[in-house]
Amino acid sequence: xxxxxxxxxxxxxxxxxxxxxxxxxxxxxxxxxxxxxxxxxxxxxxxxxxxxxxxxxxxxxxxxxxxxxxxxxxxxxxxxxxxxxxxxxxxxxxxxxxxxxxxxxxxxxxxxxxxxxxxxxxxxxxxxxxxxxxxxxxxxxxxxxxxxxxxxxxxxxxxxxxxxxxxxxxxxxxxxxxxxxxxxxxxxxxxxxxxxxxxxxxxxxxxxxxxxxxxxxxxxxxxxxxxxxxxxxxxxxxxxxxxxxxxxxxxxxxxxxxxxxxxxxxxxxxxxxxx
Numbered sequence: 001x002x003x004x005x006x007x008x009x010x011x012x013x014x015x016x017x018x019x020x021x022x023x024x025x026x027x028x029x030x031x032x033x034x035x036x037x038x039x040x041x042x043x044x045x046x047x048x049x050x051x052x053x054x055x056x057x058x059x060x061x062x063x064x065x066x067x068x069x070x071x072x073x074x075x076x077x078x079x080x081x082x083x084x085x086x087x088x089x090x091x092x093x094x095x096x097x098x099x100x101x102x103x104x105x106x107x108x109x110x111x112x113x114x115x116x117x118x119x120x121x122x123x124x125x126x127x128x129x130x131x132x133x134x135x136x137x138x139x140x141x142x143x144x145x146x147x148x149x150x151x152x153x154x155x156x157x158x159x160x161x162x163x164x165x166x167x168x169x170x171x172x173x174x175x176x177x178x179x180x181x182x183x184x185x186x187x188x189x190x191x192x193x194x195x196x197x198x199x200x201x202x203x204x205x206x207x208x209x210x211x212x213x214x215x216x217x218x219x220x221x222x223x224x225x226x227x228x229x230x231x232x233x234x235x236x237x238x239x240x241x242x243x244x245x246x247x248x249x250x251x252x253x254x255x256x257x258x259x260x261x262x263x264x265x266x267x268x269x270x271x272x273x274x275x
Contacts, residue, residue, distance in 0.1 A: 004180070004182075004257050005156055011059050012059060025251075027142050028143055030178060035145070037091065038121055038122075040120075042092075047213070049212055066078040068110070070114050086123070088100070101123045108120045150249060151178045154172065154189065157182075175214050196264060197259050198260070200249055206245070208246050
């Protein structure tokens with residue numbers, strides 16, 4: 001029976017993630033996931049697509065702090081709570097505009113120094129509600145600073161098949177999932193529509209199209225042609241390549257590795273690839 005094999009959160013959008021044994025699920029997704037984000041002078045979000053060095057910035061969580069680290073930089077401690085004294089600014093994530101809180105000038109300088117570009121760290125305020133695309137979601141579905149959905153689900157069997165096709169051994173971290181499922185067949189997740197993991201029900205309305213980020217080695221920030229070259233051969237539909245499924249959740253709760261995944265509804269594979 002399928003089960004939850006790994007949990008990942010990405011506290012600051014597009015930086016390195018943190019693997020957890022368990023995580024609280026809130027109304028916007030996993031606790032602290034994409035709670036912070038870097039923006040440029042135009043308040044547009046920044047990502048590894050244009051700044052691969054972001055992959056080298058790591059995060060870890062202590063009891064009361066988010067600790068940010070990077071090569072040849074002092075650690076940057078950040079409060080896990082919302083900034084106490086902060087002004088609100090309007091930021092843009094793809095086509096969405098939402099209110100965010102400025103974190104601190106110290107944080108802005110730290111990231112600007114390492115990325116060699118002026119940037120600002122912002123925090124998603126609880127009062128800022130970012131809904132999910134209503135073509136795929138319910139009116140109450142929310143997310144944080146993710147690209148569009150609160151969860152990305154991938155199976156380790158899908159990665160194993162892709163690695164076999166590439167004759168490589170790329171890490172699942174390349175694909176930045178939130179939930180990694182084990183004990184299922186490769187791309188079984190393509191046909192899942194409703195599943196439960198532990199006590200939480202999930203809807204999987206849309207496959208995840210992939211950008212250039214999986215080509216970036218998270219350890220070196222160097223880019224290569226894989227895995228997009230092989231995905232273009234094996235997982236291409238309407239000029240996009242797909243790996244993993246976007247997901248929405250119906251309730252809060254706690255997820256733990258080892259939780260059983262129960263399939264409640266299936267449908268035609270998405271994307272509808274020819275066999």
